[in-house]
Amino acid sequence: MEIRVDNVKGEVNYKKAIEEFGVTPIDEELEKLKRVTNLDKLYRRGIIFAHRDLHAITDAIKNKKKFSVLTGVNPSGPLHFGNKLFVDQAKFFQNNGADVFIPISNDESYVFRKVKNIDDATKNAYNIVIPELIALGLKKRKTHIFVSTRYRKIYELAVKLSTKITFSMIKAIFGFNNETSPGQIFYGVVQVAHILSPQLEEFGGPKPVVVPIGIDQDPYMRLARDIAVKSGFMKPSSTYHKFIRGLSGGKMSGSKPNNAIFLTDSPKIAEKKIMRAITGGGGSAEEQKKNGGNPDNCSVYDYLKMHLIEDDNKLKKIYDDCRSGRRLCGECKKEAAELMKKFLIKFDEKLERAKDQVDDYLIHER
């Protein structure tokens, strides 16, 4: 989907986004979730900032009821640390009992022209993206991955759902025009089919499902929730997280290679990207020592907070030391680069092993 929040450039006004999209701030629900499980760092650190109907998931965890988490991946390229945020949320819910569903949308890659040839996206899905997902630590038998055009139930489900909406509804939400291809129009329904697929009969029928999703993708969520009610499914829940900043500024994007670190980047390349990153520091070392830095607008601190440091106390010390001017950007970059290198070396080993396990994670049709 090509929808962007207008102000997704560096600083995003998340308060405004909450109002605009009509989602719910996370705080109240977080108190309840805290009582039934140990929160993941993404929750503890305010990275997840809003939701829809997350209480259905809290209840499922509390009452040990069946539920699922679903997050889609676009296989137009290898995964980066922005994608990892979604997978980390899926793992959090998986550790709390959820089955994980991951549709790989080779159809989306193609109809929105992110790849020239759908077969490239399909190959990339099986050869790179799925091994990467496995290497990130999703559990066998509790993870169900499928490539959108290769799991025939998806098209059939999309056909079923398609009669619940009209072209004008799609147009109102996504702003299509006459030059839009029928594949783009229909993909709106296919993504809804992805979102509702964990509730198919073969997976035990209607159940709570949570979808970690970008706030800019919320129109799809609204559509899915509308159609769910009309089709005998439960309304899916959703969570929204803050974007990770791009290393060279703005929002992280997979199409600007120096702006993102990819899971398959070599440790050396990743180190270079971090050492050159735009930080929240300002002016000379002297000035920064005097005035302190701004970790709240720092791409390197984003990596530490979102990905590289588990220990809250350690992270807090870094934050405070930056603020007070005791810690300069060089030190943070060096630490981030070291942690990143360790992560990537380990990930690479896991990735090699994961390549033989693809079949164990795929949905096999009956």
Add this chain to the structure above:
Amino acid sequence: MEIRVDNVKGEVNYKKAIEEFGVTPIDEELEKLKRVTNLDKLYRRGIIFAHRDLHAITDAIKNKKKFSVLTGVNPSGPLHFGNKLFVDQAKFFQNNGADVFIPISNDESYVFRKVKNIDDATKNAYNIVIPELIALGLKKRKTHIFVSTRYRKIYELAVKLSTKITFSMIKAIFGFNNETSPGQIFYGVVQVAHILSPQLEEFGGPKPVVVPIGIDQDPYMRLARDIAVKSGFMKPSSTYHKFIRGLSGGKMSGSKPNNAIFLTDSPKIAEKKIMRAITGGGGSAEEQKKNGGNPDNCSVYDYLKMHLIEDDNKLKKIYDDCRSGRRLCGECKKEAAELMKKFLIKFDEKLERAKDQVDDYLIHER
């Protein structure tokens, strides 16, 4: 598809239809086809009246090259003698070397609201329609049947083709509006995917394909031919046949049970329908003896000509005797009813055997 030729009511002006749709009258090509094979009665008797690029098929037959014939079936109900006309053409080409492809469009049945539930159409496809197709005499191993949502290559092919057209092209051809569902819009591309499916790599790649199709469905053919050229496939050929008249008047339609004979009608029911049919006779027996009847506008004669009598001389005698007033409608009805009963009894036996053979005729995915 809900498109209808306006004047498809009893008498159709086929000359006008040829001009309107821009198809080619069959006569010239028939002379060439006659030189390479024995013509089926549908060709000998002027029932096939027009075509597009049939020469590609004549050439394939002549040069013993690979080619296919494709005809779709809508599984919203059991097959009738209007559907049989398409299958008879497929058999003719199969006898001349073609592989037969039959997509069963459960998606079309559903998105155009011919069934309330897509699963009803799917069940009907496997339990009734496919056995009927087999019982009509299609050859094992030279026939490839699939249910549209159950053969995943179709959605993938449709996604590929969808980028070659825009919504406004679909709109211009089919007259959709804002109330149209995305499933209806996308189905235009899915039907094109059906038409081009015999040219997929797994079936040997691009090749001549002929599609026997109703003249009212020609817009789909035009779209398929346009997209074929843009997608590395050969332009499919097509043939158009005259509609069989409804027994109670107008065009035969499966939704008016007394208007059509279904392959699963009991001999008794079929006899009743024929005995009550509207014929080309007029006035009293006396008047008809004097003025003769009109076999060219007679639903019973349509059955004799299109389905029940193989011998051309025998048919010609009936035609002449009707024209001259020597033969009255009662005699024709009785003869048609007898032949029909024989056909249905034999068909029913074949149908029972066919139910065990469904799997042999389905495309199995690799």
